[in-house]
Amino acid sequence: MGFINAVTGKVDSGNLGCTLVHEHLLLRSEAVTVQFPHLYNEEELFQKAVKAVKEVQARGVKTICDPTVMGIGRDVRFLERVALETDMQIVAATGIYSFTEIPAHFQNRDIDYMAEVFIRDIEVGVQNTSIKAGFLKCSADAQGITPDLEKVFRAVARAQKRTGVPIMTHSHPSSGNGLKQLEILQEEGVNPKSIMIGHTGDTDNLDYIHQVLKYGVYIGMDRYGQGPLPSGERNKTLLELLKQGYANRMFISQDYCCSQDWYTEEELIKILPDWSVTYLFDEVIPQLRKEGGTDEQIKTMMFENVINWFEGK
Ligand SMILES: [Zn+2]
Known part of the structure; x- marks a missing residue:
């Protein structure tokens, strides 16, 4: 068993339990x-997060x-506050989320400089706190892996190799960029078992998914209730892969x-009518069971894989 950085301290990987x-x-x-900042009501945002966390806590x-x-x-103090209020184990990340460019500060410095910044988040603390990040995040979407984003992927890879914490990516399966992400991470020598190609479940193209899986990595079927595919389609692909x-x-x-500012509330309800924090438990898992998914498979996906991902196994 290894130790993982949660926002309230180290957690034994054996104690992660059911994990979203x-x-x-x-x-x-x-x-x-x-x-x-006047556009945001911090207390309201905090209460929203606490309520959502308690709802999934009630489901195990x-x-x-x-x-x-x-x-x-990212606001690591916010995460700590929610964790302290709810007793949820929350693991924060370090890295950069962008679909195109990175700030000039990083554009004008090298990859290792960026890697050091991420390593500090993992080893010393995030945002001048002693709250440490537990994993790394990088992203690329329909725009592809721009030169700026390639720099992030390489920095994340180098930080992974130094610290051992795993990597989660945001990928865009319909342009096939999960594979390009893997080429870069592999070139940097990252253990594939420390990688999760996120949002792979956004496609039902099994050929593509098999090509990603061939690397020996984890994949995220991680957008139930949103994105380009309805749940029924997502489940069909998932059940086939389980088989x-x-x-x-x-x-x-x-x-x-739990809260977001990309869309107004009215717009959000229109574009993501199914979106809820308990959707997986209330709709998806019961449906999976009905269609042949076993308790053992669900336990593997929700309890065991996370331990192995953190341990690079
Ligand atoms: Zn996300």
Whole structure:
């Protein structure tokens, strides 16, 4: 068993329990948050996160990994406050979320400089606290892996190799960029078992998914209730992969945001009518069971894979 950095201290990997591996307790446009703070009611955001965390706690969740990093408003003190209020084990991340560019500060410095910044978050603490990050996050979407993003992927890879914490990516399966992400991470020599290619469940293209799995990595079937595919389609793909023996490679999660500022509330209800923090438990898992998913497979995906991902096994 290894120790993992949660926001309230170290957790033995054997004590992670039922884990939601990709949920956001607070997600917002970072520049807007800093420059126009009057737009946000901090107490309301905190109460929203606490309420959502308690709802999944009531369904047995013991740990939440929150991949909110630079670019989407990471606030590690907020995560700590929610963890202390609810007793949820919350694991924070370090890295950069962008689909195109990175700030000039990083553009004009080298990859190792960026890696050192991430390593400090893991070994010393995030945002001048002693709260340590437990995993690394990098992203690329439909725009592809731009030169700036490639720099982030390489820095994340180097930080992984120094610290041993795992990597979660945001990928865009319909442009096939999970494979390009893997080429870069492999070139940097990252252990594939420390990698999760996030959002792989956004496609039902089994050929593509098999190509990703061939690397020996984990994949995120992690956007139930949102994104380009309805749950029924997501489950069909998941069940097929379960049948093929991939329970030990897949994570199920929702990429839910307890609060977010990208869309107005009215708009959000229109575009994501199913979005809720308990959707996986109330709708998806019962449906999976009905269609042949076993308790053992669900336990593997929600309890065991996270231990092995953190341990690089
Ligand atoms: Zn996310």
